[in-house]
Amino acid sequence: MGQTFTGLLKAVRARSGQDAAAQAAPLALRLCGDYLAGLAASGPVSDARRTRLVAAIGDLTAASCTDADSLFDALLRTGQRALDAGGDTENRLALDIAAEATGLRPRSKGAWRLRGRALDALGRRGEAVEAYERHLTLQQNPSSAGDIVRRIATLEELRACLDEAAGLLPAEDGARLRALRDAPAGEARTAFAEVVRRRTAEGGGMADPAVRRLNTLYAAYRRLLDRDRTADPLLGGVEPLGVPALRRLVEGRSVCLVADAPAIAEEERVPGGGLAELIDGYDLVVRCDGIPADAPRTDLHAVTLRGGTPWTGPAWNRRTRTRIVFGDTLAPWRRALRTRLVPGAQDHIGDASLRHPLDDPALLGEEDWGPRTSTAFTLLRLLDFLDAADRLDLIGFGLPGRLLPRERAWVAAHARHEDETEMRTVLR
CATH class of the missing domain: 3.20.20 (TIM Barrel)
Structure with a gap:
């Protein structure tokens, strides 16, 4: 695995410097090369999801010598594998790849979907909604985009929970909650919980209607961080x-x-x-x-x-x-x-x-x-x-x-x- 990994890193760096690669995504290849270099420095790769990402980068490198369509498909697959790997570094790589893909083909619904998912994974929810909506604009079959519609609704409701909760709090705490709109899920969950605990203690407990409503909003926020709203209710056994x-x-x-x-x-x-x-x-x-x-x-x-x-x-x-x-x-x-x-x-x-x-x-x-x-x-x-x-x-x-x-x-x-x-x- 070590020799193969080193050879792939050299190949990616070589491809990214070729003039012929200017036909499609040289920046993406350089980004992948930087990612592989960092991965190599961190020791052996034992995570199966990262192994699949490395393989996808290899396919992308090989596709850089083929036609533009094959290269673009390999670019999207690599971005998807980066998202599947799930780490912050991989999510940023996915976003960089998606930005390159939407630059190459601004009317690619797959590229905008990838960009929305990468922004979503990084907690940049406002930008994610914009990317998802761009995907829906390009989608010719809206019925196949139900998951995106539900995700947009979930992101909007997350923002609505924070906005309403902020209105129940003193100015400083309210501003802190509003700043969580584009925070990673873990950070937002922790900060929101801290504000709710402090406000509950200071406000005299659940006897205060504002405190009860704040706790209700926090519970809704937590549920929405973990899962989207239900799919089309006329399906799935209903x-x-x-x-x-x-x-x-x-x-x-x-x-x-x-x-x-x-x-x-x-x-x-x-x-x-x-x-x-x-x-x-x-x-x-x-x-x-x-x-x-x-x-x-x-x-x-x-x-x-x-x-x-x-x-x-x-x-x-x-x-x-x-x-x-x-x-x-x-x-x-x-x-x-x-x-x-x-x-x-x-x-x-x-x-x-x-x-x-x-x-x-x-x-x-x-x-x-x-x-x-x-x-x-x-x-x-x-x-x-x-x-x-x-x-x-x-x-x-x-x-x-x-x-x-x-x-x-x-x-x-x-x-x-x-x-x-x-x-x-x-x-x-």
Whole structure:
């Protein structure tokens, strides 16, 4: 291995000085030569990933005497092997190779992907997003770039976590957090943890809402450093649920929509209490928006996307068999599902046909409800329209603030019975 390594180092240095190599990537060969020299000085190479990188450099050296296409392919392979090796030195080599590749062929999507991954590995996340977006611009088949789309969303959410956390801190600590935007993952994790520990101690512990939110952001940040958000939620074992499937789900069954009011949660926690027994007697228990942490059962969960960046909200990690996400604009809806759904937290997810049932002409077609319509009322109107449930009741929605005035008026006009003792409204 030693003689072969030395011979390869000499060959790389010889190739990098030839005028003929000016046709393609002489700088990359010099960079590889410098890397090999440093590797030789550090002793025998026993790491299999570095051995593969050395072999790739050998292929690149041989390709420098061939046609430009073969050389360029060898250049990208070498950059990929450098990333696979995983060390800081190898990541910098990968970035240098990627910079050379994008300079040689500015419209190569593979070169921009390599550049984005190298910048990402070095913690230069803002530049990585720019490179990834350049790759997507050149990508003719967007469906094959789902991993890049998810990675961009993850990097943007990492930045959003830091920005929000910085706003909860004194100026000095906030500036320190913002400086972590382009820090290597290990350094960022350690510095963020130190700030959170100090702020938790100084702020009186988890009783402070700002401290609780800071810890939540840190937990989200740690998860995102370790793994990207889930892939397309309509794949990977999660089945899409359209209008016909939703009708079949509720057909002939008793359904109750349970309000997320604190009074309901307290009543439901009472062992052997009447409300808990009442709710458990339904075939389908439906909850909307926030699910109480100790809710005993949720068969269907519905949530509405709100705000300009709905994909940055908390993950939907409470377990339910079926989840429906309401949201009018298709692109943000898809992005929110990619970033906020948690694998294993649902078996079925409502598809695009259920995004906006109130104003969808294929369903209710009532355009005058507006964007402030509550999630519970949207789902209630949808289930009432489907006219498939054997029984449809509301639990706790007679309490103040659970429905908007106009929604409450609709419920009052269509209710068959209302029992204040049970906090139940019977619709059918």
